[in-house]
Amino acid sequence: MTYLLRHGLLVGPDAVRVADVLVREGRIAEVGDTLDAPAGATVIDVEGCWVGPGFVDLHSHLREPGREAAENIESGARAGAVGGYCALVAMPNTEPALDNVALVSYVLDKGARTPLDVAVAGAITQGREGRHLAPLAEMAALGVRLFTDDGTGVQDPSLMRRALDYARPLGVRLAQHCEDEALAARGSMNEGVLSSRLGLVGRPALAEELMVMRDIEVKRATAFCAMAMRLAAGSSGFSRLAV
Structure with missing residues (x-):
């Protein structure tokens, strides 16, 4: 399964920023300000939610x-x-x-x-x-x-x-x-x-x-x-x- 998490509050080692996260087969595949959704991906709007590693x-x-x-x-x-x-x-x-x-x-x-x-x-x-x-x-x-x-x-x-x-x-x-x-x-x-x-x-x-x-x-x-x-x-x- 492929998921695109949009507009989340991305928790990083240095700062928190708004970003998109692409998850493919349970692994983070890409992080960016505005990512294109791959074909067949499930897009989830996570605006206002914290997103980060476990x-x-x-x-x-x-x-x-x-x-x-x-x-x-x-x-x-x-x-x-x-x-x-x-x-x-x-x-x-x-x-x-x-x-x-x-x-x-x-x-x-x-x-x-x-x-x-x-x-x-x-x-x-x-x-x-x-x-x-x-x-x-x-x-x-x-x-x-x-x-x-x-x-x-x-x-x-x-x-x-x-x-x-x-x-x-x-x-x-x-x-x-x-x-x-x-x-x-x-x-x-x-x-x-x-x-x-x-x-x-x-x-x-x-x-x-x-x-x-x-x-x-x-x-x-x-x-x-x-x-x-x-x-x-x-x-x-x-x-x-x-x-």
Whole structure:
């Protein structure tokens, strides 16, 4: 099949511009300001729509196994495909957590039967409990390249340092949920004037900032790169200290 997409907002590496895109047999054949429609081509007016290569979602919650009532691998992948995504990374905060070869294989096998490329982020610690390292090398052997205890930060700095040391020769990356639970565990909203007025326990910005600063120093000690997830604007400034 041949399709000509007219007047779309073409997303490129440098800018967004209005352009036509010719797609032949599932591949982009030509891009131009005004293209002629080949014989037999289906012309689709996509004015006002974003057109580009498939997007990649690096932080997807497919909830399978254990929480399929909210989402599952098939439904999440189909939703991504409809939204213009060609690949996604499934987070490990499932029940049980994606912390071993069997569960990672399960998600990869089911993901292979969906319209998208489904990758897996493995858990850093067993059960995402922050006490013992998960078998990172075994999961890395299956192609896992990102590890995180998503939704729960690794609170023990000694354990985080060991995880970074262990990950370095594997060629993988760690992503940290930056929040000090000792400061934030009881909070139900951002700490500030509104939380005081409502009489609710807040989660202070300091909880995030301390974890970011701690992991910057741990990263320096291990000479290895870690990523921080979901940083607020205030904490993101500390990232310059890591250079």
